[in-house]
Amino acid sequence: MREQFDDLLTGCVDALPSDDLLHRLCAAQVEGRPLRAKLGVDPTAPDIHLGHTVVLRKLRQFQDLGHTAVLIIGDYTAKVGDPSGRSKTRPRLDDEEIAENARTYIAQAGKVLDMDRVELVRNSDWLAPLRMNEVLKLTSVTTVARMLERDDFSKRYEQSEPISMVEFMYPLLQGYDSVAVRADVELGGTDQTFNLLMGRTVMEAYGQRPQSIMTMPLLVGTDGVQKMSKTYGNYVGVDDAAEDMYGKIMSIPDGLMGPYWTLLTGAGHREVEDILDRLASGTYHPARAKRDLAARIVDLYHGLEAADGAAAHFDRVFKEKDRPQDIEELPIPLSAIQEGRIWLPRLLVETGMASSNSEARRLIAQGGVRVEDVVATESTAEFSVDELRDCVVQVGRRRFLRLK
RNA sequence: GGGGGGAUGCCCGAGUGGCCAAAGGGAGCAGACUGUAAAUCUGUCGGCGCAGCCUACGGAGGUUCAAAUCCUCCUCCCCCCA
Secondary structure (H helix, E strand, O other): HHHHHHHHHHHOOOOEOOOHHHHHHHHHHOOOOOOOEEEEEEOOOOOEHHHHHHHHHHHHHHHOOOOEEEEEEEOOHHHOOOOOOOOOOOOOOOOOHHHHHHHHHHHHHOOOOOHHHEEEEEOOOOOOOHHHHHHHHHHHHOOOOHHHHHHHHHHHHEEEEEEEOOHHHHHHHHHHHHHHOOOOOEEEEHHHHHHHHHHHHHHHHOOOOOOOEEOOOOOOOOOOOOOOOHHHHOOOOOOOHHOOOHHHOOOOOHHHHHHHHHHOOOOOOHHHHHHHHHHOOOOHHHHHHHHHHHHHHHHHHOOOHHHHHHHHHHHHHHHHHOOOOOEEEOOOHHHEEEEEEEEHHHHHOOOOOOOOOOHHHHHHOOOOOOEEEEEEOOOOOEHHHHHOOOOOOEEEEOEEEEEE
């Protein structure tokens, strides 16, 4: 039991109230009743990345220990939406988009969870029919002062950034979800702490025992700075090809290996501690550790064979700086040909390897463009169609194209 | 309802009449180096067949030889008071 508990706490930032979860686990064992572990996700984006899997893995751990994973698709809360930021022009998600996102989300979540044993529900089932008097009851469980205690609200308030009224509704609705599914414990990122705690308040107001809450750190993206997010371009998608996944993980700063091992591999606390100890003592080479990490994660989503293939691909392209095996092929665009000649900058633009003539000139000036392994030095370079046929054009270290 | 502040390049943010395609930082991109696409360093970072030209500092007009900078109106955002 203690061992189980320690594994559950691995990677967690907080489990509140302090001994509540342990008590529940014990009681569950004694009574032979599994705990109901709740995770709510809003299907606001079509793809999920490793950042989303942190909390999914934790939920999976609950499953593996025989508890019930309750996955709430926030198809209603997604529509309430988070109106922060400069979103006035952003079109509201319509029902079809949400449905589509939910579909892909569930499919991708299945790579982490045992979907056969997940209790899958949608919160529109109970939120959509709510009547005004219910909503009013819900809003009366807390106060504006408490809302403003919330870290991000208070920060925004100080910095004179807008806070919309519906944003006040959001934690209440999420809390109502907990009531609806009778959650024993709710999981979430640390950014969800307030919402999770609000769930306790709401449950209490509805005469239920307030849930235990468990928060997981926000995964830092491959840039090592910001949280993993598609908008920052520092994400590793669950559906990324094995080679991409491997390469992206190899690109993380060394300091991120600890969190990644802890949060993304599903390794138990003993294994993680061992790895980190050996890294700290220098008996485990960081390059080796990162390769193992990358392989481990690719294995989780693509299998061992793909992981080996990705590692080999990585060595070939980045270590030996060789050409990759599969180079995209493209016919020489007709639009790049003028009077039978092909001007190099135009070729780069027309093939999508540079975004503008200026960009192309820049790349050439910086020695970043190669044609058949020969560095192009002049932005005035011209070729004939025959000269370029079957040639490999390379921009930077990782963009290749074979002309046909 | 009244008063005040603000809108600058992908993002943050300086700039209050010419020296501004616009400081600085971040991201990105390229180069060097390496254990990797880490770290570090260097360069670059609106467009144009580019030693020149064009378009740009929320929008529309105006003043001026000259405007991101001054004036007018408009749009949006924020704060304070009520």
